[in-house]
Amino acid sequence: MKESSVLPPRIEPAYSFPLNCSTNLAKGKFPPVCNRRGKMHVCNPCYLVSEDHASPVLLWDAYVFNSKGTPIKDVVIPDSAQKSLLLQKHCDYIASYGSKKDDYEYCITEYLRMSGMYWGLTVMDLMGQLNRMDKDQVLQFIQQCQHECGGISASIGHDPHLLYTLSAIQILTLYDAVDMVNVEKVVEYVRSLQQDDGSFYGDKWGEVDTRFSFCAVACLSLLGRLDAIDVDTTVEFVVTCMNFDGGFGCRPGSESHAGQIYCCVGTLAITGNLHHINADLLGWWLCERQLPSGGLNGRPEKMPDVCYSWWVLASLKIIGKIHWIDKEKLEKFILACQDEETGGVSDRPGNIVDPFHTLFGVCGLSLLGNETIKPVNPVYCMPEDVIQRAGIRLELL
Amino acid sequence: MATDSRGSRLLSDLNSAFRRDPDIDEYDFLPVLEPKHNRSPLLLQEHKLGLEMWSVRILYDHAYNTLMAWRQKEAHAKFLDPFDLISLSRAVVLVNADCLTAWNIRKELVESSDLNLLDDLKFGALVLSRHPKSPETFCHRKWLLRRYVECCLSSSNGSTTSTGSLYNDFVNMDAIDFDLEAEANNFLLMENNLHGMNQQTDFHEVMRREMNVCRKAGENYPCNYNAWSHRSWVIQNCYNCTIQVLIGELHVTEAWVRQHISDHSGFHYRQYLLTNIHKQADILKEQFSLNYKNLIHKEMQIVVDLLKSFSGHEAIWYHRRYVFQALCKVCDSEAVAVEIISLPDGYDQDLPIKTSQKKTKLENERQVLLLKEVDSVSRNHMSKKDTFQKGLAQKYLDWVQKSCRS
Numbered sequence A: 001m002k003e004s005s006v007l008p009p010r011i012e013p014a015y016s017f018p019l020n021c022s023t024n025l026a027k028g029k030f031p032p033v034c035n036r037r038g039k040m041h042v043c044n045p046c047y048l049v050s051e052d053h054a055s056p057v058l059l060w061d062a063y064v065f066n067s068k069g070t071p072i073k074d075v076v077i078p079d080s081a082q083k084s085l086l087l088q089k090h091c092d093y094i095a096s097y098g099s100k101k102d103d104y105e106y107c108i109t110e111y112l113r114m115s116g117m118y119w120g121l122t123v124m125d126l127m128g129q130l131n132r133m134d135k136d137q138v139l140q141f142i143q144q145c146q147h148e149c150g151g152i153s154a155s156i157g158h159d160p161h162l163l164y165t166l167s168a169i170q171i172l173t174l175y176d177a178v179d180m181v182n183v184e185k186v187v188e189y190v191r192s193l194q195q196d197d198g199s200f201y202g203d204k205w206g207e208v209d210t211r212f213s214f215c216a217v218a219c220l221s222l223l224g225r226l227d228a229i230d231v232d233t234t235v236e237f238v239v240t241c242m243n244f245d246g247g248f249g250c251r252p253g254s255e256s257h258a259g260q261i262y263c264c265v266g267t268l269a270i271t272g273n274l275h276h277i278n279a280d281l282l283g284w285w286l287c288e289r290q291l292p293s294g295g296l297n298g299r300p301e302k303m304p305d306v307c308y309s310w311w312v313l314a315s316l317k318i319i320g321k322i323h324w325i326d327k328e329k330l331e332k333f334i335l336a337c338q339d340e341e342t343g344g345v346s347d348r349p350g351n352i353v354d355p356f357h358t359l360f361g362v363c364g365l366s367l368l369g370n371e372t373i374k375p376v377n378p379v380y381c382m383p384e385d386v387i388q389r390a391g392i393r394l395e396l397l
Numbered sequence B: 001m002a003t004d005s006r007g008s009r010l011l012s013d014l015n016s017a018f019r020r021d022p023d024i025d026e027y028d029f030l031p032v033l034e035p036k037h038n039r040s041p042l043l044l045q046e047h048k049l050g051l052e053m054w055s056v057r058i059l060y061d062h063a064y065n066t067l068m069a070w071r072q073k074e075a076h077a078k079f080l081d082p083f084d085l086i087s088l089s090r091a092v093v094l095v096n097a098d099c100l101t102a103w104n105i106r107k108e109l110v111e112s113s114d115l116n117l118l119d120d121l122k123f124g125a126l127v128l129s130r131h132p133k134s135p136e137t138f139c140h141r142k143w144l145l146r147r148y149v150e151c152c153l154s155s156s157n158g159s160t161t162s163t164g165s166l167y168n169d170f171v172n173m174d175a176i177d178f179d180l181e182a183e184a185n186n187f188l189l190m191e192n193n194l195h196g197m198n199q200q201t202d203f204h205e206v207m208r209r210e211m212n213v214c215r216k217a218g219e220n221y222p223c224n225y226n227a228w229s230h231r232s233w234v235i236q237n238c239y240n241c242t243i244q245v246l247i248g249e250l251h252v253t254e255a256w257v258r259q260h261i262s263d264h265s266g267f268h269y270r271q272y273l274l275t276n277i278h279k280q281a282d283i284l285k286e287q288f289s290l291n292y293k294n295l296i297h298k299e300m301q302i303v304v305d306l307l308k309s310f311s312g313h314e315a316i317w318y319h320r321r322y323v324f325q326a327l328c329k330v331c332d333s334e335a336v337a338v339e340i341i342s343l344p345d346g347y348d349q350d351l352p353i354k355t356s357q358k359k360t361k362l363e364n365e366r367q368v369l370l371l372k373e374v375d376s377v378s379r380n381h382m383s384k385k386d387t388f389q390k391g392l393a394q395k396y397l398d399w400v401q402k403s404c405r406s
């Protein structure tokens, strides 16, 4: 692809836009990039919006230096990096993930089990092998996680929360089995968490965050029950979280963050309110997230991370600016994050894989047009055919 | 599930460590992968707690399974009294700070007065020393702080002071040289001499500690989104965005951002402060004879200084975007204000003409500001050899020309 075709429209012919400081960098010395795979390190795949996962000290391993020696936070992709997609390996990795139940990692991640299952099942469906998972066991588990109040928890005996309620409804939609839970009570639970200003609590304890607005709206729309909440104030609240740079944060006045942007853009897309977005300004901020390695970060001066290939790319897709980033380089970055022995995808080349980054890596490749993966819906992060079957039609920009 | 008897022994070791030293302020897991001697794997020294790595999993399994069995009301579950619940949930979140249910159990214990709210704030600070960005830990703190503020406000309601008095106590302070920490200490001394004012004293002390917790978390983990967004939450929800506090915070974070030039969250926090100061520009002028425009100019000076000294930092350039667009807005509002003042009576009929003239004038002012900015950045950054810094400067110029035209 010729470079000019991926550039956004220029305002002044003399100026070159966001991308590509790459040609200028990285000609100097590199510190050796150490392979961190195999070191003892429990990856903590965070829930809906991910922060980065490696220790701040380790980040220095991967600093790239420009010709003057200023560190640029990025990674170097070795020539030996994997260049083709290892779909079958990833399927095997996910299929065997839940079988190691004595694993400390499995035990310590129980607090987000429902989301973990959603990641695994969705990526299996996108790769065409959902039938390898134990459907009955999954559905029974979800039933056991619904509480008296209607909300659904991450695991049996844990407390209900909007994050896990959405994950559960996503899984049930995947299996076309929402009737396995008491839908009326789910709707009532979500409705009960909306506040007068349109915002949503994550659970009864009262934390407010635009992530929860997305959870509420996505969940109800999958159930065909958006009418249960006040959509106008929901939108108003999300719009008050918009910043001067076109991005969104967790609350009004909060810093723009790629994960929060995805949630806010998604909320506006589902409710048919994308006109509130300044697509040029937001698109600009989003495509400035691409680093010389091709990977995307979630905020300025952060390391690239595969999960941001999803938050950023999906947001760009929704606002119709996906052509503003260098797709080939991003594809190369994601492919380099695969583990060719164990299967699975990690946050950065050489790190330990987990189901969270495996899903978002595969979703990213799907949005980039890889035809061996099912098309993914950029708003719901679910297979497009599932969203069609649920009767949902969204207008994107 | 086979219960490992070592689990309950480790838990009582942990409990006795906290009994011996209620002021533990940091903890970590020591890289000892197998039991090597017959001693306890818990080490306590100068308020620092160390747990040998091998014991962490055993402790966690025991605490987590016992607590969750109780929560699920399983038939074989043990009866647990509040003390057990406090110690089990403590062990769980020390290892896994994002276990929402364990934090919720602690909220219930606070509600039933079995757990002291301020003690739990202190414990949360300890958890953040090892998990500086844990979202559930910050979430729990917000809940505790909301409850605390409500409690302070409702009791001050009953006294002669009004509801807003806690916020307004800051009014007497010297705004310009306001250093939140030092001033809060002076304030404490002053307050302690007054009879019956302990509640206010506590309030400010609690908030001072909260700011410290945020600062430490921001230092332990760069670009700590949760820590900085928590800090702005405190400013809004516990201080009601009182202008004295905003100015004080602007003052204390200047040195911080100068030392953390890659930290966009730190810069953004200043943006948050400036935006909220702007909303109260009138009060700023009346009470402190400070001009918002001067604050923005001063911020631009900080940016210019930093860009001169440190090359290749996107965060500083992003901050400049904010500062410059804020400057443009000030420029617009001043131009409008001048128009309104100079518009004599009886000119209403000519309004369409006036409006278009006004618009042209606005555009001109903007244009001048923009030209100056482009010129200054070009002169200082576009002629250097440093290609990366040049690239960032170029992106900045593109952005302001697109976004700040008018």
Ligand SMILES: [Zn+2]
Binding pocket: A050, A051, A052, A053, A305, A306, A307, A308, A347, A357
């Ligand atoms: Zn990630």
